[in-house]
Amino acid sequence: MKILLINPETPPTFWSFRNALKFISKKSSEPPLGLLTVAALLPKEWEKRLVDLNVTRLSDEQLRWADYVFITGMNIQKKSMQRVIDRCKALGIPVVAGGPFCTTEYQELHGVDHFVLNEAEITLPLFLADLERGRPKRFYRSRRLPDITKSPIPQWDLLDQKQYASMSVQYSRGCPYDCEFCSITLLNGHRPRTKTREQFLAELDALRRQGWRGNVFIVDDNFIGNRRKLKGEILPALIQWSRRHGYPFSFFTEASINLADDEELVELMVAAGFQMVFVGIETPHDESLLECGKKINKNRDLLSAVKKLQHHGLIVTGGFIVGFDHDPPNIFEQQIAFIQKSGIVTAMVGLLNAPTGTRLFQRLKKENRLLHKISGDNMDGTLNFIPRMNYQQLLDGYHRLVKTIYSQKAYYERVKTFLQEYRLPSRQSVSVPIQDLLAFLKSIWKLGIVEKGRLYYWKLLLYSLLKYPRKFPLAVRMAIYGFHFRRVVKTV
Numbered sequence: 001m002k003i004l005l006i007n008p009e010t011p012p013t014f015w016s017f018r019n020a021l022k023f024i025s026k027k028s029s030e031p032p033l034g035l036l037t038v039a040a041l042l043p044k045e046w047e048k049r050l051v052d053l054n055v056t057r058l059s060d061e062q063l064r065w066a067d068y069v070f071i072t073g074m075n076i077q078k079k080s081m082q083r084v085i086d087r088c089k090a091l092g093i094p095v096v097a098g099g100p101f102c103t104t105e106y107q108e109l110h111g112v113d114h115f116v117l118n119e120a121e122i123t124l125p126l127f128l129a130d131l132e133r134g135r136p137k138r139f140y141r142s143r144r145l146p147d148i149t150k151s152p153i154p155q156w157d158l159l160d161q162k163q164y165a166s167m168s169v170q171y172s173r174g175c176p177y178d179c180e181f182c183s184i185t186l187l188n189g190h191r192p193r194t195k196t197r198e199q200f201l202a203e204l205d206a207l208r209r210q211g212w213r214g215n216v217f218i219v220d221d222n223f224i225g226n227r228r229k230l231k232g233e234i235l236p237a238l239i240q241w242s243r244r245h246g247y248p249f250s251f252f253t254e255a256s257i258n259l260a261d262d263e264e265l266v267e268l269m270v271a272a273g274f275q276m277v278f279v280g281i282e283t284p285h286d287e288s289l290l291e292c293g294k295k296i297n298k299n300r301d302l303l304s305a306v307k308k309l310q311h312h313g314l315i316v317t318g319g320f321i322v323g324f325d326h327d328p329p330n331i332f333e334q335q336i337a338f339i340q341k342s343g344i345v346t347a348m349v350g351l352l353n354a355p356t357g358t359r360l361f362q363r364l365k366k367e368n369r370l371l372h373k374i375s376g377d378n379m380d381g382t383l384n385f386i387p388r389m390n391y392q393q394l395l396d397g398y399h400r401l402v403k404t405i406y407s408q409k410a411y412y413e414r415v416k417t418f419l420q421e422y423r424l425p426s427r428q429s430v431s432v433p434i435q436d437l438l439a440f441l442k443s444i445w446k447l448g449i450v451e452k453g454r455l456y457y458w459k460l461l462l463y464s465l466l467k468y469p470r471k472f473p474l475a476v477r478m479a480i481y482g483f484h485f486r487r488v489v490k491t492v
Contacts, residue, residue: 291325
């Protein structure tokens with residue numbers, strides 16, 4: 001068999017960092033980890049090729065080479081997925097589709113020959129067995145959650161690593177919490193399933209042997225779902241591994257805010273090479289937290305928790321939401337004040353939306369408030385339901401919020417707050433890779449000469465050099481991020 005694995009294009013979004021990637025001559029922030037894992041699940045003797053539409057184009061010649069096209073994606077990639085499927089149909093090439101978007105909304109795609117839904121470790125072997133017998137079915141589903149200790153090492157040799165700003169690995173699936181708006185537990189369950197220590201380190205070894213050095217995103221939706229195993233097995237082993245190999249990777253991941261409650265866990269993560277963590281803050285308003293089931297955040301000093309993580313050497317990025325039924329009229333000012341005080345430079349504020357199948361989706365359906373399916377981009381200024389707050393008031397407040405926090409004045413002030421709060425780990429090198437040096441030179445031209453408001457840029461650099469010289473590379477990086485965020489906010 002000849003299999004062409006296709007990652008559809010992701011349009012410019014907050015998390016694409018597309019405008020920032022140009023400073024380091026990269027085309028995508030991270031690789032299609034799911035497809036690389038699927039490739040490793042296919043028979044070894046099959047020929048496989050990968051086309052990531054975020055870094056290259058797809059030719060008809062590549063399509064004609066394939067016996068089957070495998071495609072996956074998320075809601076925001078729907079249009080690109082459909083375009084690829086249409087091209088395959090025109091050339092008579094069968095399509096196999098799976099992944100999170102297909103699992104919840106396969107009806108939205110037309111022309112797919114075979115849907116391999118849920119988690120591929122269970123459903124893909126069923127499809128392959130039927131294919132070998134010459135009787136493949138259209139749908140393959142399973143409510144079982146696979147043992148991911150059986151998941152293979154992703155097939156990294158299919159990837160052109162030079163095109164990416166970071167690599168990705170997965171340690172666990174599932175989340176112990178059940179936020180009303182979140183589809184994680186719907187897709188991956190409540191009980192975190194983890195890989196073994198040996199398996200996790202083997203994946204890192206494979207990446208290192210491929211020549212990768214730099215950022216590695218551990219893509220778990222809640223990395224600390226099983227804290228006992230992390231502290232007792234994984235992180236001590238990762239610390240030894242990182243030391244033995246000279247800290248080849250800087251890790252970043254996602255975690256719940258209660259990470260700040262466990263000082264030992266935070267210190268272990270920093271010692272292992274973790275530099276950044278994304279936290280779902282959502283809202284500083286307790287009634288809205290209670291409404292959405294985010295109990296872990298309720299009755300907590302969120303600001304102190306963020307600063308505690310920063311003081312221990314973790315850069316905190318955060319997710320925020322407006323549009324809850326219990327949001328008061330001044331929620332936008334509350335969010336602005338919290339974000340500015342927190343020093344969370346990368347603060348993604350989105351409008352609440354209800355993904356298909358979530359508890360929020362089911363509740364709004366019963367209340368007859370659903371309007372349409374989500375776009376997958378909760379910063380595009382749209383909602384898929386009727387809010388309690390006046391619709392125009394909500395949109396106006398949201399636009400005011402994001403345009404305020406990403407105005408040059410507010411943004412650069414927030415970077416200064418971050419530099420004040422963040423304690424650079426003593427182990428962290430202050431040497432600057434050539435890639436970062438070139439990015440700095442580009443930023444001088446783009447942000448310090450061409451862009452309006454360039455005085456903010458120069459004031460930040462001078463402030464960092466005088467007060468926090470070891471954090472100067474971070475200040476430059478944050479300035480470049482701000483350039484990307486300002487471009488995104490212009491489209492909101």
